[in-house]
Amino acid sequence: xxxxxxxxxxxxxxxxxxxxxxxxxxxxxxxxxxxxxxxxxxxxxxxxxxxxxxxxxxxxxxxxxxxxxxxxxxxxxxxxxxxxxxxxxxxxxxxxxxxxxxxxxxxxxxxxxxxxxxxxxxxxxxxxxxxxxxxxxxxxxxxxxxxxxxxxxxxxxxxxxxxxxxxxxxxxxxxxxxxxxxxxxxxxxxxxxxxxxxxxxxxxxxxxxxxxxxxxxxxxxxxxxxxxxxxxxxxxxxxxxxxxxxxxxxxxxxxxxxxxxxxxxxxxxx
Amino acid sequence: xxxxxxxxxxxxxxxxxxxxxxxxxxxxxxxxxxxxxxxxxxxxxxxxxxxxxxxxxxxxxxxxxxxxxxxxxxxxxxxxxxxxxxxxxxxxxxxxxxxxxxxxxxxxxxxxxxxxxxxxxxxxxxxxxxxxxxxxxxxxxxxxxxxxxxxxxxxxxxxxxxxxxxxxxxxxxxxxxxxxxxxxxxxxxxxxxxxxxxxxxxxxxxxxxxxxxxxxxxxxxxxxxxxxxxxxxxxxxxxxxxxxxxxxxxxxxxxxxxxxxxx
Amino acid sequence: xxxxxxxxxxxxxxxxxxxxxxxxxxxxxxxxxxxxxxxxxxxxxxxxxxxxxxxxxxxxxxxxxxxxxxxxxxxxxxxxxxxxxxxxxxxxxxxxxxxxxxxxxxxxxxxxxxxxxxxxxxxxxxxxxxxxxxxxxxxxxxxxxxxxxxxxxxxxxxx
Numbered sequence: 001x002x003x004x005x006x007x008x009x010x011x012x013x014x015x016x017x018x019x020x021x022x023x024x025x026x027x028x029x030x031x032x033x034x035x036x037x038x039x040x041x042x043x044x045x046x047x048x049x050x051x052x053x054x055x056x057x058x059x060x061x062x063x064x065x066x067x068x069x070x071x072x073x074x075x076x077x078x079x080x081x082x083x084x085x086x087x088x089x090x091x092x093x094x095x096x097x098x099x100x101x102x103x104x105x106x107x108x109x110x111x112x113x114x115x116x117x118x119x120x121x122x123x124x125x126x127x128x129x130x131x132x133x134x135x136x137x138x139x140x141x142x143x144x145x146x147x148x149x150x151x152x153x154x155x156x157x158x159x160x161x162x163x164x165x166x167x168x169x170x171x172x173x174x175x176x177x178x179x180x181x182x183x184x185x186x187x188x189x190x191x192x193x194x195x196x197x198x199x200x201x202x203x204x205x206x207x208x209x210x211x212x213x214x215x216x217x218x219x220x221x222x223x224x225x226x227x228x229x230x231x232x233x234x235x236x237x238x239x240x241x242x243x244x245x246x247x248x249x250x251x252x253x254x255x256x257x258x259x260x261x262x263x264x265x266x267x268x269x270x
Numbered sequence: 271x272x273x274x275x276x277x278x279x280x281x282x283x284x285x286x287x288x289x290x291x292x293x294x295x296x297x298x299x300x301x302x303x304x305x306x307x308x309x310x311x312x313x314x315x316x317x318x319x320x321x322x323x324x325x326x327x328x329x330x331x332x333x334x335x336x337x338x339x340x341x342x343x344x345x346x347x348x349x350x351x352x353x354x355x356x357x358x359x360x361x362x363x364x365x366x367x368x369x370x371x372x373x374x375x376x377x378x379x380x381x382x383x384x385x386x387x388x389x390x391x392x393x394x395x396x397x398x399x400x401x402x403x404x405x406x407x408x409x410x411x412x413x414x415x416x417x418x419x420x421x422x423x424x425x426x427x428x429x430x431x432x433x434x435x436x437x438x439x440x441x442x443x444x445x446x447x448x449x450x451x452x453x454x455x456x457x458x459x460x461x462x463x464x465x466x467x468x469x470x471x472x473x474x475x476x477x478x479x480x481x482x483x484x485x486x487x488x489x490x491x492x493x494x495x496x497x498x499x500x501x502x503x504x505x506x507x508x509x510x511x512x513x514x515x516x517x518x519x520x521x522x523x524x525x526x527x528x529x530x531x532x533x
Numbered sequence: 534x535x536x537x538x539x540x541x542x543x544x545x546x547x548x549x550x551x552x553x554x555x556x557x558x559x560x561x562x563x564x565x566x567x568x569x570x571x572x573x574x575x576x577x578x579x580x581x582x583x584x585x586x587x588x589x590x591x592x593x594x595x596x597x598x599x600x601x602x603x604x605x606x607x608x609x610x611x612x613x614x615x616x617x618x619x620x621x622x623x624x625x626x627x628x629x630x631x632x633x634x635x636x637x638x639x640x641x642x643x644x645x646x647x648x649x650x651x652x653x654x655x656x657x658x659x660x661x662x663x664x665x666x667x668x669x670x671x672x673x674x675x676x677x678x679x680x681x682x683x684x685x686x687x688x689x690x691x692x
Contacts (some may be wrong), residue, residue, distance in 0.1 A: 053407050082409035093400035110410050322539050326546045365561050429552025437553035440561060475629040
């Protein structure tokens with residue numbers, strides 16, 4: 001059980017500007033799994049990804065990827081570890097001054113000394129895997145949102161990473177692109193032997209493809225389990241989240257002074 | 271009353287603290303650029319590409335502005351020198367003011383608003399659209415890959431542009447003085463040549479422009495790199511690039527002039 | 534942007550910059566050939582240097598043979614101590630005299646060297662003994678007025 005974990009997070013704390021964002025996260029992702037990290041927007045899910053890839057340093061706790069403690073690595077070691085990671089950004093983050101082809105070739109050119117024709121073959125293979133071989137010559141500005149995300153996915157898997165992270169891969173996609181994206185994540189994970197961490201708040205789409213689910217709330221893991229476990233869970237927050245109810249443990253209203261007082265009607269009642 | 275004073279003094283203190291923090295951060299940024307420039311020796315193509323965007327695209331505005339600056343200098347200088355009957359010294363006046371001051375300073379100001387803003391906007395937008403973040407996760411250091419090439423392109427371009435500015439400006443002065451007003455061609459050049467000295471005047475001007483190049487590039491890149499990742503953030507950073515680098519040019523010019531041309 | 538076109542423009546840019554520098558070097562300025570390696574220094578004391586500046590030319594027979602390298606004040610003799618850097622190509626007798634002259638009525642001041650007849654030459658570090666100070670216009674005028682007044686006074690006293 002412990003040996004095949006690619007990502008292990010122990011008691012992770014993170015505060016930003018005096019505000020605690022994460023307060024003791026424990027999480028583990030086994031090799032070959034698709035793990036979904038879910039939670040309400042602004043709950044620190046993206047922060048968690050940035051901690052895993054070492055862009056942020058935790059205030060306490062440990063992040064271990066492939067046996068190495070990310071938050072204790074030196075710059076050079078961290079960069080070496082990152083070659084084994086890939087990340088899909090919410091809006092693709094393609095380099096706008098390069099064609100789709102050059103975007104996908106970017107890592108191959110930066111990190112390897114492969115000859116140009118071999119790079120060309122590899123790039124076309126990656127683009128074919130996401131169905132965008134025909135878009136190789138286009139500039140990122142000419143792609144639709146869903147296509148840009150797929151091109152970005154091809155770029156992220158260019159060096160066959162062991163760990164793939166997806167930051168909100170389902171947001172803002174039309175139903176067809178949505179199905180394509182979910183299908184791609186599952187298929188790439190299985191065929192390339194990757195491990196995938198999917199940060200999302202899209203319940204249906206992620207439950208369809210993932211092996212294990214963590215639900216975050218208020219900076220801690222509120223629930224975890226297989227999708228089937230989670231659906232059966234009767235924790236109030238999980239029920240509210242999975243079923244998408246408006247009011248519940250997560251209130252509709254921001255904490256605020258009494259409504260009547262705020263409107264200046266308080267005195268009348270006294 | 272008391273609390274207003276307390277707040278006012280506190281405000282000044284906060285500004286000083288933030289200013290010092292920014293200065294320290296920018297200095298570390300500058301050192302990081304220098305330390306991570308090693309890769310560029312293996313890949314000069316990266317600098318070459320930026321030389322095009324930073325240098326080549328600034329040439330037109332430099333040439334046109336300098337021609338007009340030189341022509342105005344010629345006209346105004348002639349009007350003044352004529353009063354003392356020393357209009358033969360027009361070449362000296364035009365050449366000295368351009369090589370020592372106007373060449374580096376005006377070229378620097380133009381460079382800051384033409385190339386500096388472009389750098390800030392580009393880097394700021396790359397940050398906003400998470401391109402820099404993506405690069406970092408792909409194990410490519412954005413300071414080495416994005417910042418350093420632009421920095422060196424700026425440092426190389428600035429002296430070349432300043433030299434072009436000075437040369438074209440002198441030609442502008444020549445057009446007005448000799449071609450338009452009809453001063454003697456030989457006197458114009460020979461007086462200039464005997465008064466302007468390569469080391470003291472021309473080379474010092476070039477050194478000035480190189481220092482400006484370093485300052486403008488660092489400021490523009492820092493503002494872009496440090497911009498808030500929003501549309502307003504990038505807009506604000508671009509404005510700050512122009513303001514801060516213009517002030518830096520004028521301030522540095524004073525310091526350098528005091529060192530170079532004393533005695 | 535095609536790589537070749539990019540290279541071409543950048544190449545043109547660099548050539549343009551270097552051409553501008555060459556123009557400044559050849560047509561606009563003179564390269565001061567008097568540097569520490571190919572010159573020797575001599576000193577001269579002057580009662581008054583007038584408006585002489587560092588880097589002012591040193592001329593002999595109207596030809597520039599060196600530059601003024603340093604001007605300081607000798608606090609023992611209360612005189613100006615001027616160091617001249619002369620080009621190695623030009624050698625002067627040890628009894629050469631130096632005077633501070635003005636080019637034109639209002640022009641720049643320079644040091645003029647008038648060679649003597651000594652068989653030994655000035656060497657690095659030697660001192661020019663015979664010097665003539667700068668002519669200060671105010672002194673000249675006041676002297677002239679004073680002389681005139683004296684002439685008149687003498688005329689009255691001696692009828």
